[in-house]
Amino acid sequence: MIHHGAKRDILIAYDISDPSRLRKVHKIVKGHGEAVQYSVYRCFLTPARKIKLMRKLLDHINSHEDQVLFFELGSAQTATSRPIEVVGRAMAKLEVGPKVL
Numbered sequence: 001m002i003h004h005g006a007k008r009d010i011l012i013a014y015d016i017s018d019p020s021r022l023r024k025v026h027k028i029v030k031g032h033g034e035a036v037q038y039s040v041y042r043c044f045l046t047p048a049r050k051i052k053l054m055r056k057l058l059d060h061i062n063s064h065e066d067q068v069l070f071f072e073l074g075s076a077q078t079a080t081s082r083p084i085e086v087v088g089r090a091m092a093k094l095e096v097g098p099k100v101l
Helices: 019-030 047-058 076-081
Strands: 008-015 033-037 040-045 067-075
Touching: 008 019, 008 033, 008 047, 008 076, 019 033, 019 040, 019 047, 040 047, 047 067, 067 076
Parallel strands: none
Antiparallel strands: 008 040, 008 067, 033 040
């Protein structure tokens, strides 16, 4: 069962065509999660925070040229029990708990 305000494990990937917009989107997404690769972030967001992030990104992208994808991976509570398989260089360890900036 999903609780309405429960955090979800979300993978965000973006393809931004303009360098200025790319820097802005990078800064916005970086504030919400951990980098997995260039332009790919893993975030733990409540549904409300996800919507706020989407709205903020819409203000800074060109919706005809740029793309931001949100892949929901499941509950943040079970994130550490789902394996992430890697081919090549090992991934850095991701922190699941709150993040102090």
